[in-house]
Structures are given as C-alpha cells and as structure tokens.
Amino acid sequence: MILRLLPILITLTLLAGCNKPVNCIESDTLIFNTKIYTANDIHPEAEAVAVKNKNIVFVGSNKEAEAYKCGEVSMLDLEGMFVYPGFIDSHAHVKGIGYRELNLNLQGIDSLKEMLTVVEIYSNLKEPGEWVVGRGWIEKNWPEARFPTMGELDRFSSDRPVVLERADGHAVIVNSYALKLAGIDFDTKDPHGGAINRDSNGNPNGLLVDKATLLVEKLIPKKTLKQDKEALEIAIDESLRLGWTQLHDAGSPYADFEILEEIKLEGNLNLRIQFYASDGPDALKMLEEGTIIDPQHFLSARGIKLYADGAIGSRGAAFLEKYHDYDTSGFLIFEKEKTMPKLIEALKKGIQIETHAIGDKGNQITLDWYEEAFSLVRKDERLIENPRWRIEHAQNIQPEDQLRYKEMDIIASMQPSHAIGDLHFAEKRLGLERLKNAYVWRSLLNQGVRVVGGSDAPVEIGDPRIEFKAAIGRKDLDGFHGEGWHVEEAVERQDALKMFTKWASYSVFEEDIKGTIEVGKLADFTILSKDLMTIDEEEIMSSEVVMTIVGGKIVYSR
Ligand SMILES: [Zn+2]
DSSP states (O other): OOOOOOOOOEEEOOOOGGGOOTTOOOOSEEEESSEEEOOOSSSOEESEEEEETTEEEEEEOHHHHGGGSOSSOEEEEOTTOEEEEOEEEEEEOHHHHHHHHHSEEOTTOOOHHHHHHHHHHHHHTSOTTOOEEEEEEOOTTSSSOSOOOHHHHHTTOTTSOEEEEETTSSEEEEOHHHHHHTTOOTTOOOOTTEEEEEOTTSOEEEEEEEGGGHHHHTTSOOOOHHHHHHHHHHHHHHHHHTTEEEEEEEEEOHHHHHHHHHHHHTTOOOSEEEEEEOTTHHHHHHHHHOOBOOTTSSEEEEEEEEESBOOTTTTOSOOSSOOSSSSOOOOBOSOHHHHHHHHHHHHHHTOEEEEEEOSHHHHHHHHHHHHHHHHHSOGGGSSSSSOOOEEEEOOBOOHHHHHHHHHTTOEEEEOHHHHHHHHHHHHHHHOTGGGGGBSOHHHHHHTTOOEEEOOOTTSSOOOHHHHHHHHHHOSOTTSOOOTTOOGGGOOOHHHHHHHTTHHHHHTTTOTTTSSSOOTTSBOOEEEESSOTTTSOGGGGGGOOEEEEEETTEEEEEO
8 A cells, every 4th residue: 555645735935025035036936855856967966946937946955945935935845755857758649648548448457368358348338330449458478478369359249340459559459340341351462561460371360460450440430529638638637647747749640739739728738748740641731831839838749750660569560680480570661752752841841750660670771761861951951950850669770770870860769668568578579689789778878879768658558667667677567687688778867867858858859948957947847755866676666756847837746
C-alpha cells in the first residue's frame, strides 16, 4: 500500500501595504525549503524558485528566497520533496493514450490464455456484426511466448469481426469474419510496406503486419469527433497525473489539432503539446500551409511524421541482413519518389521532419535521404538553417551511421522502455552479434549526438519513472537483464534527466524558453516524493508524483 503524505501546505500571505517590507520582491508563487534539480549545468541544484506571470523569476537558496516572502505570494513549502524541470515525453500518441482508457485495453495481460478470456467476455457484450476492437497485447513475457491464432479467436466470434492490435501498433491479429469482410484470401497480394502472414498452404492466418493492417482497420467504424475529444481530454489529465508537462505527438491528423485548439479555447489545455502531422494528406497540408507556432507555447504544429519501416516484434523493421528467425529482412514503408519532394519542401518552409526508423537499414536509408535533401536545398535556401530533423526510435544503427547522426546533426529520439521490453526477444529475432548496435544511448551521447527521451505511450505505459529507471539501469522492472543487453549503454542520471527535459526542449526549438529551471524560462515543474538522482534504482518506482506545475499553475496535485 502506498502511504499518502500529508497534504502540502499552501500558505497565502496577505501582507497588506503597510506590512510590506521595503525590499519586497513581488512574485506570484514561491517554492522553497526543497531540493531542486535544474538541469542547468552552471547551477545544477537549488532550494527555492519564484514564479511571476508564468515565468521563473528567481532560482536560489532558502536564504535568498526570504526577500520573496511578501506581498500576495502563494508559498509552497515543499520540505522533503524534489523538484525537477517539467518532464517532457518526446514521443507519444496523445489520442491513443485516451482511447486506451476508453477501448478494450489489453496492456498488462500476463498470458495468452488470460487475453483470450478477456476478449471473449468483451466480445459477448457486443451484438452480432458489431466490431470487437482491442489493443495493447504483447506476447514477449507470456508463458506461451507466441501470437494468438485466428482459430483461437474464431472459437467465440463466428458472427462478429475481431481485431486486436499488438502494443507496438505494427501488427494486428484478426478473426476469420474480419478477414472475410476485408476480402483477404489466398489470392490477395501483400500491399507495399506490409505483409499478410500465411500458413504453410498459403492461406492468410489472421496476422497482418504494418500497411496490411489497414486492409481491416479501414473498415472499423470511425470514431465521432465527440469520442475523439473525450479521448484527448482523458489523455491530457492522465499525462499530467503521471508528471508530464509536455508531449510531442508523434503523427496525428489535423482533425485532432483542431479539437485540441477547441480544448485550449475552453481553457482546458493544461498540458503542452507539440503536434506532428501524419504522413499523407495531413503532411501535405502542412507542407502547403506551413507551421503553426503558439506564442503561449501550449499547442504548436511544426513538423510531419514519416515512417521508414516497421517494428522488430512483427519482423517489419528493415535490416541490412535477414532476421535470425525468419526468411525476411523486413521492409521499407516509405518510397523515395514520394518522400524526397516532401523533404525538399520541408527544408524550404522550415518544417521539421521526424521519421520512424527501427532497423539498421531503416536508419541508413533515412540518413541517406536526409543527406540528399540537405545537399539539394542549400542552407541559404532554407527557412531554418539547421532544421533539427529527428529520427524516432533509432533502435539499430550501424557504427558508421552513428557517426552520421553527429555529422548531420540529426536528433535521436529514443524510448528507454522499448529497450527493456524488446531485449527480451530481440536476440531471437536479430542474434546476439547485432545487439551491440541496438539502443545505443550511451554510444550516441559519447559521440556528441543529441538523444531525447520519450515513452511512445500508449505503446508503452508512458510513465516517466519507468523511462528514467530503464535509461539509467537498462534492466526490466523486475531488475532482470540478460546476455546481450549491453548494460554499458545505460546513461548517467544527469543525462537521463536532460533527455526528458533540456534536450527534449531543444528537439522542438524551445531550449531558450523551457527545459531547465532558470530565470526567464517558463515555470514548468514536476515534483516527486523521492530523489531520482540519488535513490537506489529499486526505489524509483515507489516515487510518487506530488504535483505537476505548468506555466506556474498547479495542474495536478495528489
Ligand atoms: Zn510511436
């Protein structure tokens, strides 16, 4: 059981004019009597911070803070708590976080048997013909250690379509009814960038990978705007509760941006969001109309999301050599003739590109095309000279390509939780030898590459404590690490903190306004009950989010 600490005392001093000390420095909020990690190398620690008009106006000692204990200041005595710059999730899918709560959530299920039971119960609640949609299953820690089969789903769902998305979003398992609705049979060819898995007779077996998932998913009745809004509002609350102050939304339709604008107008957008438009019509719209930068720094759209390849679990990530356990080397999703014009236009219009690339070939090709675009559009022809393009996941990178990240100043946007999940099965897929190029956080940092941290929620839980613990320990939550996990690729705590604060801000051109606790920056803080920088790794998950503050406003408090 978690012991709840006494509520924090917020004292509002109302020292009217006559009592005001002569040397009173006015502010709105004073946080004091605490330990503050600033992520600022010049003054890495402090005891007090004062906020006025959403910005930090003072960072220093308790003694210096005395001058601020005056006027109409809200005083937060945070004795025994720990204050960090507001945590930033550099890779998340905002609406998906909300829908995880609204749909059948298969995350955290411990066995195939349990999942089939849960889906059967849920399916029985539906009418014949109604869609049964679930997501979040992952087989890697199941005792059965395999995907569900179509036959297992058919047993309880002969009169309704079932589609269950794997946690990584790159594969679905469907039942026979859904395959039939989609018209997928023996004669259906694999779409570009996707695979219809088959049994030994060549008949589809219900497992669809990457672009092939769309053959079924396009048939699922669309969510209404009202449902989307509900999902986005849930995601905002959930993220603040977990201690995030900003999310970088890794590829969404403009319709979501418009709903978020509505939520902002209604005064309910307390989480900062950096929006990346999905590839396709949404990306083209941004290339046509340009970026939208919010002067209040809550909701900006500055880039587009592309996909180079798939994921390792479903063997869709593109590798230079074949998988260890299957006769494929994965496949590329994007095509050069469609992608290159987008890259060129993006450079001219100052639009940031972030590309999902997991396999070593996926990473290499992405770097190749970025490099070609850079050479075609000279610096003086670009709206932003250093475009700070990103590669999302950046999971497997050949040593010579790691150097190119640095040379071309490409940001590696990585998710520590992916490593501690994937490494359980990556050896089976890739073989031991290739794992030395996998999730190379420390190697990239040592080479001067900018590494930024994210969770990929709802693919992963999306808890900053999990990400921090994974980054510094490179062990799973049970403390396990196996051969080939390369623990030497774990990072120092100060670096882990910067991955989720200072460097994350750089990756969206906001390093001058946020990401550290410094005078002049936005007052975004994550306040925890424990000291992430010194406690035992095993204690990290017991640290509670005490408070989340965005722009000086308390937007979550336990
Ligand atoms: Zn993602």
